[in-house]
Amino acid sequence: MSDRFSFAVNARDGQARTGVLQTMRGDIRTPAFMPVGTAATVKAMLPESVRETGADILLGNTYHLMLRPGAERIARFGGLHDFMNWQHPILTDSGGFQVMSLGPLRKLTEEGVTFASHIDGSRHELTPERSMEIQRLLGSDIVMAFDECPALPATEESVADSMRRSMRWAQRSRDAFGDRPGHALFGIMQGGVTRELREESAQALTGIGFDGYAIGGLAVGEGQEAMFGVLDYAPGLLPQDKPRYLMGVGKPDDIVGAVQRGVDMMDCVLPSRSGRTGQAWTRRGQLNIKNARHQDDPRPLDEDCTCPACRSYSRAYLHHVFRAGEMISGMLLTWHNLHYYQDLMGGLRDAISQGRLNDFIADFHAMRAGGDIPPL
Template sequence: MTAFSFEKHGQDGKARTGVIHTARGDIRTPAFMPVGTAATVKAMMPESVAATGADILLGNTYHLMLRPTAERIQSLGGLHKFMNWSGPILTDSGGFQVMSLAALRKLTERGVTFKSHIDGSRHEITPERSMEIQAMLGSDIVMCFDECPALPADRDRIASSMEMSMRWAKRSKEAFGDRPGHALFGIQQGGLEQDLRGQSAESLREIGFDGYAVGGLAVGEGQAAMFDCLDFAADQLPQDRPRYLMGVGKPDDIVGAVARGIDMMDCVLPSRSGRTGQVFTRRGVLNIKNARHQDDPRPLDEDCGCPACSNYSRAYLHHVYRSQEIISSMLLTWHNLRFYQDLMAGMRDAIAAGEFTQWQAKFHTDRAEGDIEPL
């Protein structure tokens, strides 16, 4: 079985490009992971997701443990077989969803007990249980169980949360055990505090992980604060392992994160936006529901090779969105995911060529132009 490894191919400033090797295939970095919350990327067939250029998907431990249950997925052959995705899958630990979705949470040193947002049933996730669930799912990259406090929060709260997350990281590593071909990532916490982030990174290094995530950002602190934090947070993590920024984000968030040394990201934004008529293009964001598109025979983005742009007009996409036709979600999600993967490919090529600064400048210039003039 292929061992998990990270190979850096090039660097331009802090931006890096390379490959993560896994038992189920290679992941080209910088990588964007579409989110398949409940064992599906909404409105997309798995082969369509692959056609956008995605090398890896994200699955959600919290949602899958509640429905259909990890035990059922395991009995049916694991998550890859269950959802018909043959490439790598990363599963999150469930900690963030417990914080944001579950009712009546109780947090202790042991773990978190909570009531399901679906039916009110009572559950517990501990570091050990999170590792057990992710093993049942069979994911290729497993995330430590951590606590993610919402920002803003006072320093004492952030510090105590980070320290408990580091104790949970150690327990996660012990419970993960020896699983050849599978990787375990530690998660750095510490809010926006440089010294707390440093302490967290040091604790994670001592435990030792296959990759390292920057957690606890994109939780309401704003882009400027996130970038200020990433200016030091990524550098605190090992150079020779992948660095994953969890839950990010908008295209300019992603470009800024890569510029600061991040290798992997995930976000529901491209798929969720597709379902609500928001379209990402090289010239910024457009809203397909707007009346200006109803007679427009042109594609969303003439430089895009996705089916929505190759085969359909803005007028048609406006019509099916306004008519609430299912094909609208399918086409717009496909387009957005393709845009995100093209964005990653553009950055990989620019970093490899030593031209990332120029690429970044053009990215911002193109977006500032705004959408093409209406007819």
């Protein structure tokens, strides 16, 4: 394996861009969607199956892995790639978002966060330095700086205080990360929905210098209109020659809108979580397989989809196994959803390369507006 880490933009269409992020474990085609493997597994999927959907990179979760099975234990097994049998790129989040969402179970100071485990109540401390250590033990290819993600709505004063603390933590993360050839560190922009704070955050991060930049603190309850309002300017505040990662997004129309505004990478639990609850995402929008209208339907979820669920199984069968509580239901629907998401990313990449992104987006919205195929 080489120790390279680089990013090249190959084509642009408006603010959107497509390119390749090179890592020592393989290339990541951008714009990229990263399936979430919270606890060293994408739920209901084998790693080989995730790869077959077209995924170039997975996301692992620092908070969950530090609690169980423990970063030191994973390191003894050769790191996260070997432990979970995924030899392609992995990005690990810093743990900040999960810790902040613990509410009364956590205490925040300038040093970091102390918190009680949601599993057994044991006490832990997460600081920028410890987050970098855990992610080094995990061996992830892309490491995220430790930050504070405030829940919205919040006062502008509290968002500003939080952002500035995150920028101090970003510097500490950079210092603790050190020199790790072949591994990348991304900084995280904060600032809520206030442009001046986003500009201040971007300036601080670029002053420190990172291999890539994330746009954090969105998709936390502010709504799509407010999120797009920030994305109308935020990517342009970041270096043009570095990848931009929108954290925790999202629904297909969120993804399309983010890519249109210059975002290169995204992640979300939605395709796998939806699959386990009987929700399927298709070109025609979302459908609920548990609805009675599917129980006698011999057609696939999506006749244009080439995933195993659509190639080999009817809506009637998928309805039956979901109603019967069979594990294959979550497996097939998750595979379908992840396949659809990667298919969408491939379509976006091709459209940007060919300079026809606006037409692609118009077709995307028109197909969804038509709704699911009529019942039989």
